[in-house]
Amino acid sequence: MITRQTSLSKNIVQFCRFLRQKGFGVTIEEETLSLQALQFIDYNDNDVFRQTLKATLCHNKTQLDEFDNLFHEYWKELEKAVDAKTKEDTKNKTAFQQQASYKALKKWLHGNENKETEETAAYSMQESLSKRDFAAVPEDEVEELMQAIKKIAKRLASKTNRRYEFSYKTDIPDLRKTLRKNLRRGGELLDIIHRRPKHNRLKLVLLCDVSRSMELYSAFLIQFMYAFQQVYRRMETFVFSTSLKRVTSLLKQKNFSEAMQQLSNENSGWSGGTRIGESLNTFVNEYGKKLIDSKTFVIILSDGWDTGNIDLIRTNMEFIHAKSKKLIWLNPLAGFEDYKPHVSAMKAALPFIDVFAPAHNVESLKRLGRWL
Amino acid sequence: MPELKDIKKMLHEQGYITDDSVAMSVFLSLKLNKPLLVEGPAGVGKTEIAKVMAKALQTDLIRLQCYEGLDTTHALYEWNYQRQLLHLKMVEHNNQPVEEKEKTIFSDSFLMKRPLLQAITHNKRPVLLIDEIDRSDEEFESFLLEVLSDWQITVPEIGTIKATHIPQVILTSNRTRELSEALRRRCLYLYIDYPDFEKEWMIVKNKVPGIDAKLAEQITGFIQQLRIIKLEKTPGIAETLDWAAALSALHIDHLDKNIIEQTLGVVLKDWRDTRQVQMSLSELMEKTGVHSKL
Numbered sequence: 001m002i003t004r005q006t007s008l009s010k011n012i013v014q015f016c017r018f019l020r021q022k023g024f025g026v027t028i029e030e031e032t033l034s035l036q037a038l039q040f041i042d043y044n045d046n047d048v049f050r051q052t053l054k055a056t057l058c059h060n061k062t063q064l065d066e067f068d069n070l071f072h073e074y075w076k077e078l079e080k081a082v083d084a085k086t087k088e089d090t091k092n093k094t095a096f097q098q099q100a101s102y103k104a105l106k107k108w109l110h111g112n113e114n115k116e117t118e119e120t121a122a123y124s125m126q127e128s129l130s131k132r133d134f135a136a137v138p139e140d141e142v143e144e145l146m147q148a149i150k151k152i153a154k155r156l157a158s159k160t161n162r163r164y165e166f167s168y169k170t171d172i173p174d175l176r177k178t179l180r181k182n183l184r185r186g187g188e189l190l191d192i193i194h195r196r197p198k199h200n201r202l203k204l205v206l207l208c209d210v211s212r213s214m215e216l217y218s219a220f221l222i223q224f225m226y227a228f229q230q231v232y233r234r235m236e237t238f239v240f241s242t243s244l245k246r247v248t249s250l251l252k253q254k255n256f257s258e259a260m261q262q263l264s265n266e267n268s269g270w271s272g273g274t275r276i277g278e279s280l281n282t283f284v285n286e287y288g289k290k291l292i293d294s295k296t297f298v299i300i301l302s303d304g305w306d307t308g309n310i311d312l313i314r315t316n317m318e319f320i321h322a323k324s325k326k327l328i329w330l331n332p333l334a335g336f337e338d339y340k341p342h343v344s345a346m347k348a349a350l351p352f353i354d355v356f357a358p359a360h361n362v363e364s365l366k367r368l369g370r371w372l
Numbered sequence: 373m374p375e376l377k378d379i380k381k382m383l384h385e386q387g388y389i390t391d392d393s394v395a396m397s398v399f400l401s402l403k404l405n406k407p408l409l410v411e412g413p414a415g416v417g418k419t420e421i422a423k424v425m426a427k428a429l430q431t432d433l434i435r436l437q438c439y440e441g442l443d444t445t446h447a448l449y450e451w452n453y454q455r456q457l458l459h460l461k462m463v464e465h466n467n468q469p470v471e472e473k474e475k476t477i478f479s480d481s482f483l484m485k486r487p488l489l490q491a492i493t494h495n496k497r498p499v500l501l502i503d504e505i506d507r508s509d510e511e512f513e514s515f516l517l518e519v520l521s522d523w524q525i526t527v528p529e530i531g532t533i534k535a536t537h538i539p540q541v542i543l544t545s546n547r548t549r550e551l552s553e554a555l556r557r558r559c560l561y562l563y564i565d566y567p568d569f570e571k572e573w574m575i576v577k578n579k580v581p582g583i584d585a586k587l588a589e590q591i592t593g594f595i596q597q598l599r600i601i602k603l604e605k606t607p608g609i610a611e612t613l614d615w616a617a618a619l620s621a622l623h624i625d626h627l628d629k630n631i632i633e634q635t636l637g638v639v640l641k642d643w644r645d646t647r648q649v650q651m652s653l654s655e656l657m658e659k660t661g662v663h664s665k666l
Contacts, residue, residue: 027557033404040403041376041396048376051396056404059556061411061547061563175453183460183474234509236549249550285602290548 008043009035011078012053018074019057022066030057203295204235205324207283209302211241211274214332236291240279246287274305276345277312284316292323301330304346314348321352334358374402374428386424388417389574390567397562398425407520407541409556412564415608418544421562422501425540432494434539435501436487438508444515448525449489452482478529489525492535500539505555506548517555567609569596575609580616584625591616593660594627595639598649601656604642611639627660629653 012035016026034056043049050071058064177193236248250262292298298320306313321327329349333339334357350356374382379402380395388394398421401408410418426433436447456477463473485493491500505513519525523535543559545551567575573592577583595612615638624631632653640646649656 025553030557033406037400037404040400047392048396051393052400054393055397055400055560055562059553059559059561064561064563176451179451179453179456183470183477246550249553289604290546 008038012038015053015071015074016057019070022070024057024063025059026057203291203293203297205291205296205298206235206237207244207280207298207300207302208237208239209241209274209276209300210239211305214274214303236287238283238287240274240276240283242275242278244279244282274302275308276302276304276306276349277309277316280316280320281312284319288316288319288323292320294323294325296324297326297328298324299328299330301332303331303333304343304349306343306345310344310348313345314352317349317352321354326354327352328355328357329353330357332358375399379428382428383424386420386427387575387578388420388424389571389578390417390564391571394421394562394564397560398428401425401542401560402428402540404560405538405540407543407559408562409543409545409551409559410562410564411545411547413566413606413608414546415610416564416566417609418564419501419503422499422542422544425542426499429497429499429540431496431540432498433501434487434491434494434498435503438502438504438506438512440507440509442508442512446486447488447512447516448486449527450484450486451478451529452484456482480530483527483530488519489533491539492519492523492525492537493533494537494539497537498539500541502541502543504546505543506545506551510552513552513555517552517558520558566599566606569593572596572609572612576612576616579613580620583616583620587619587625587627588616590627590660591619594632594656597656597659598639601648601652603640603645603648605640605645607639614638627657629657632657 013031016031016034019026034053037052037056038049041048041052043052050068053071054064054067058067174193181193236246237251239245239247317327331339331346376395376399379399380392383390383395383398397408397410400406402425408421410421412418422433422435459477459482460473463476487500491498502516505516508516520541523538524532526532541559543555566572569592572595573588576588576592577585580588591612595607595615599606615635618635618638619627619631633650636646636649640649
C-alpha cells in the first residue's frame with residue numbers, strides 16, 4: 001500500500017514520475033541532476049528544497065509557473081497517503097478511498113496510467129473538448145497536398161531571391177577563400193572570391209484557426225502549416241480557437257502524426273468556439289512586437305466565424321497590418337462561388353487585409369503562391 | 373567555492389535585490405557545472421547575473437552578444453587576413469617553399485580568437501555570457517549546442533582545440549523566439565520577471581544613494597502602474613533607476629504632474645507611449661497616490 005517513502009531520493013523519483021504525469025518531460029538525467037543538487041543544500045528547509053527541485057526540473061516559464069502548485073499537491077497527497085495508512089490500521093479507510101485525489105495518487109504510485117486520473121488532473125474544464133483524431137487525414141490527399149505546398153514554397157523562395165539580386169549589390173570579398181586560392185601563386189591576390197549574404201530572410205507568421213467551425217479544414221490546415229515549417233526556417237506557427245497556442249517548436253520536433261496527436265490531446269480549446277479577437281489580442285500583446293516587422297508575412301487561416309469581441313479584431317488587425325509586410329487572410333469558405341464576406345468578424349478585418357484568398361483545395365493553394 | 377548564503381550575500385553586495393530563486397539557480401549552476409538559461413523581459417537584470425557570477429568565481433567575464441546573422445567568424449575565430457597578407461609580402465623574396473609559408477600564416481599568432489574560442493582557451497575558468505541567444509539564428513543555436521557539449525573547436529588549418537577549462541556559461545533570452553528543447557535540456561532554467569513594488573523600491577534606494585525615501589516610493593509606485601498599461605516598450609528597472617537618478621540630481625523630493633511631464637522622456641522611449649501616458653496622467657497619479665499640490 002501507500003506509505004511515505006523511507007528515503008528522500010525515493011521520494012524524488014516518485015515526484016518526478018508525478019511531474020511526468022502532469023506533462024513535464026522530466027528525463028532520467030534531470031532526475032539525477034536534482035539528486036546531485038541536493039547534496040549541496042540544506043534540504044531540511046522546505047523552501048530551499050522546493051527551489052532546488054524547481055531550478056533543476058523546470059525548463060520553461062509555464063513549468064515554472066505550475067511547479068509550486070504541483071509540488072504542494074504532491075507533498076500534501078503524500079501526507080494524506082500516510083494518514084490513510086494509519087486509518088487503514090484502525091479499519092477506517094473507506095472515506096479516503098472515495099476521494100478522487102487519493103485514487104489518482106494510488107494509480108500513479110502503482111504506475112498505472114488511467115483515464116480517470118487524467119481527468120482529475122485536467123486543469124481546465126471550461127473549454128469544451130471533443131476528442132478528435134487529427135491523424136485521420138486521407139493518405140492519398142496527403143501526398144497531393146505536400147506536393148502543392150512544396151511547389152509554392154519553392155516559388156516563394158526563388159522569387160525573393162530574384163528580388164534581392166536586383167535591389168542590392170552586396171557582394172563582399174571572402175578573404176578567407178581568396179587568400180587560400182591565391183596562396184599557391186605566392187600570395188598575390190589575382191582572383192577575388194566573393195560571398196553574398198544568405199538570401200532567404202523572409203519571415204512568416206502563421207495563425208491558424210482550429211475551432212469547430214473549421215473542423216473540416218483543420219487537418220488540412222495543420223498539414224499546410226507543417227509543410228511550411230519544414231521548408232522555412234524563419235517561421236512561427238500559432239493555432240487558436242478560444243485561446244492561442246504557439247506550436248512552432250512542437251512542429252519542429254515531432255513528425256506529422258505525432259504532432260497531430262499531441263495537439264489534440266492538449267487542452268488548448270481545440271474544437272471549442274472561436275474567439276478571433278481575443279486570440280489575435282494575445283498574439284499581438286505577447287508576440288506581436290517581437291515577431292512582426294516589415295519583412296514579415298502574416299498569414300491568418302480562418303473562416304471568420306467569431307463568438308468574441310469584434311472591436312478587438314479591428315484594433316489588432318490594424319496593428320498587424322501596420323507592422324507587417326503583408327497580411328494575408330485565407331478563408332476556406334471563400335472558395336464557394338457565392339461567398340460574400342459578411343460575417344461581422346470578417347467585415348471588421350477586411351479593411352486591413354492585403355490579400356484575401358480561399359484555401360479550400362490544392363488548386364487554391366497553388367494560386368496563393370502568387371501572392372507571397 | 374561559495375555556498376548558497378555566500379551567493380546571496382554577493383548578490384546583495386552588488387546591489388542585486390531579488391528573490392531566493394535567483395540565488396538558488398546561480399548556486400546550483402556553479403555547483404553542478406551546468407549552463408544557466410535566464411529568460412525574462414528586457415531590463416530586469418539578466419546580464420547582471422553573469423557579472424555577479426564572475427565576481428563570485430573571481431574570474432573574467434567573456435561576453436558573446438548574439439544577433440541575427442551571427443556566424444562562426446564572429447563567435448569562434450577568424451584569421452587575421454591583413455597580417456597574413458603583410459607577412460606574405462614580407463617573405464615574398466625568400467625562397468621558402470609554399471608549404472612552409474602556409475604553415476606560418478595559419479598559425480596561432482595569425483588567429484583572432486572570438487568569444488567562444490577565448491572562453492575555452494582562457495587561462496582561468498571564465499564566465500561565458502551568451503547574451504540574447506534568442507536573437508541568433510537557429511543554425512547558430514545548434515552549433516552552440518555542439519560546442520556546449522563537446523567543449524572543443526575545430527579549426528581546419530590547425531586542428532582541434534580542446535578546452536583547457538570548461539567555462540561557466542550563462543545564456544540570456546528575451547523570448548523573441550522559442551529556444552530549442554535540446555538547448556533547454558542542457559541548462560538550468562531561470563525566469564526573472566519585473567520586481568514587485570517592495571523589491572523595486574529597495575533597488576532604487578540601494579542604487580541611487582541619497583534619494584529621498586518618499587520620492588523613491590512615488591517613483592516606484594508610478595513605474596509599477598506604468599507596467600500595468602499596455603505600452604510599446606514597458607520600462608525596465610534601468611529606466612526606473614535613470615529616472616530616480618535624474619530627479620534626485622534635480623533635488624526634487626516629490627513627484628507632481630509638471631515634473632512627471634517634463635521628465636517622462638527618461639522613462640518612455642516611444643512617442644505613442646508618451647502620448648498615451650500624458651493623456652491618462654491624472655488617473656495614473658491618482659492610482660499611485662501622487663497628488664498634484666497645486
